[in-house]
Amino acid sequence: MPEPGHDAGAAMTALLLVGAGHTHLYLVKHAAELAAAGYRVQLLAPRFFDYSGVASARAAGALSGDAGRIDVRALAAGCGVDFHEATVESLDADARIAVTSDGARLPYDVLSINIGSVVAPEGMEVHPGVLRVKPLSGLGDLDVRLRALGQRGAAVTVVGGGASGLELAAHLAVRPDVAQVRLVESGPFLGADLPAGARTRISRLLTKRDVVVHTGCVVSEIGERQLVCQDGTQMAHDVAVLATGLAAPPLLAALGLGDGHGVPVRATLQHVDRDEIYAVGDCAHFLPRPLPRLGVHGVRQGPVLHRSLLARVRAEPLPVYEPQRRALSILDLGGAVGLAVRGRVWWYGTGPLHLKRYIDRRWLRTYQPEPGPWQRPTG
Ligand SMILES: Cc1cc2nc3c(=O)[nH]c(=O)nc-3n(C[C@H](O)[C@H](O)[C@H](O)COP(=O)(O)OP(=O)(O)OC[C@H]3O[C@@H](n4cnc5c(N)ncnc54)[C@H](O)[C@@H]3O)c2cc1C
Incomplete structure (x- = not known):
């Protein structure tokens, strides 16, 4: 059904989001604006997203097993996005159909890939x-x-x-x-x-x-x-x-979209040869300059992709992604210490870890309705 604010006479544009990585989580959260602009948004992804910022601490047992876990199905339901719980297996890019691991054939007008790395x-x-x-x-x-x-x-x-x-x-x-x-x-x-x-x-x-x-x-x-x-x-x-x-998942080559470097994309985040296909985050090979595989790029690409999708239905020029030259990265080294690095500047101690936890929690709160305690119960 067309959303309020959308011209009822115009056909809906089928937007298929593959993978619930950082960028797509942002789109899901802002799906109402996409729907109002004429998109029917569908998300194809596994049920849970695990946040890498707490992955080492969680894997080593320092944080509870569900710290940093986002229930993608619940998030999609709350944002009015049609959620298909599966992974993509193959693609017919000419017919614009994605085939899923449970055998469904999902048609799209616009496709975006955010499936991370291996x-x-x-x-x-x-x-x-x-x-x-x-x-x-x-x-x-x-x-x-x-x-x-x-x-x-x-x-x-x-x-x-x-x-x-x-x-x-x-x-x-x-x-x-x-x-x-x-x-x-x-x-x-x-x-x-x-x-x-x-x-x-x-x-x-x-x-x-x-x-x-x-x-x-x-x-x-x-x-x-x-x-x-x-x-x-x-x-x-x-x-x-x-x-x-x-590295980029080998699946991308099987889909015919890229190679071990990822899906080749222009500064607009569009596939180099196909305007209707976007790729973001670790699985994208950003052609203007190589990007390190860091969550920060996926996070910052969210608003760019969102504006791009709105611009394309309005036939406006598409925005470009301009990566930061130096991003802050903070390592969690256990024992309550961390190491923050930005360019050649670094800072070691408990302060960086507090800063990291603050940044991580702030980001996760956007997507987790009620984040539980992170600390693993003792005993
Ligand atoms: C141990 C560790 C710690 C890290 N710590 C940090 C950090 O502190 N800060 C930082 O910036 N970066 C960190 N990174 C790097 C970070 O993990 C990646 O850069 C970031 O996760 C990439 O985000 P993304 O959105 O592209 O993909 P992801 O976060 O990997 O999300 C991709 C999603 O797609 C889903 N998916 C996969 N295959 C399919 C498919 N076929 N169909 C549908 N869905 C699929 C996955 O389930 C996943 O939920 C860390 C990496 C590791 C390994």
Whole structure:
């Protein structure tokens, strides 16, 4: 049924949102304006969205299991959006039909993709039992696995010394049921994107927490119980976590929309060859300049995509996304400390973690009607 404010004589435009990433959550929240402009909005996504800002703390058991979880179905219902709980499996871009994992065929006039990223295993052989930091649904099993190992004290190996690997290793090292944490990095040092002083600070922290760091170690194979490096070194573990950086989901190539870099988009966030297809967040390959895979871009693209959709039905010029040169990023390092970095400036201590929690809660409050307590109950 046409929405109030919409010209009843005009046909509705079918807008299909695939994935409930950061950008699409914003659109769902502002769906009433889209409906008034003539859109029939449908969201195709899994029921829950997990917020990465609290993912390491949650995976390591420092925050409760549902901290940072958004019930997408409830949000869509509250905003008048038609929700289809499934994932996209294939696409007929010429007929403009998306086929879902439960076999439904969803027609669209305008399509937007916001399906996030996956871990890039960089040519290594990885056992299916090895946990991956992305998608976040898989990382949720870490706490469960560690609890199942009981009091004997687990040996955990984290592969990849970037932001998420550092967060996880630092967190796990303060967990009482973890006996040993190894952090394995192929490059010459940890936290290659961090300012040198911040890298030194984190290395000191890891040493103090008895994390065993192996740099310059190129992993070729990760099995269920041990990993092997190219130089033949073998390391045993109870649990291994892969944190070797993020890449676009291989599904995009299967959909015919992109490659490992993502869906190629112009500054308007539209597909390079198809005006009716948008891609946002980690799954987009922003052609004007490479963007790091950070939630902040997905968040900031929300208002741009929203304005773009309104502009296109009014035949107005489309807005462009202008990314910040330097974004603030804050690592949660467990033990009540964090590290904030913006460009070459950094700040370590309890203050950055408080700031992070404040930012995260403020963002989540927009989408969670009643956020529960985050702290894991003790005992
Ligand atoms: C451990 C960890 C910690 C991080 N911490 C931070 C941080 O503190 N700050 C920061 O800025 N970035 C952080 N990042 C990076 C951050 O996770 C990503 O940049 C961000 O989540 C990307 O947002 P997005 O909206 O593109 O996708 P996502 O947040 O990944 O959302 C994509 C959604 O699409 C859904 N989906 C997936 N496949 C399909 C499909 N086929 N069909 C339909 N739906 C699908 C998923 O279920 C998911 O809900 C972290 C990453 C990791 C791994």
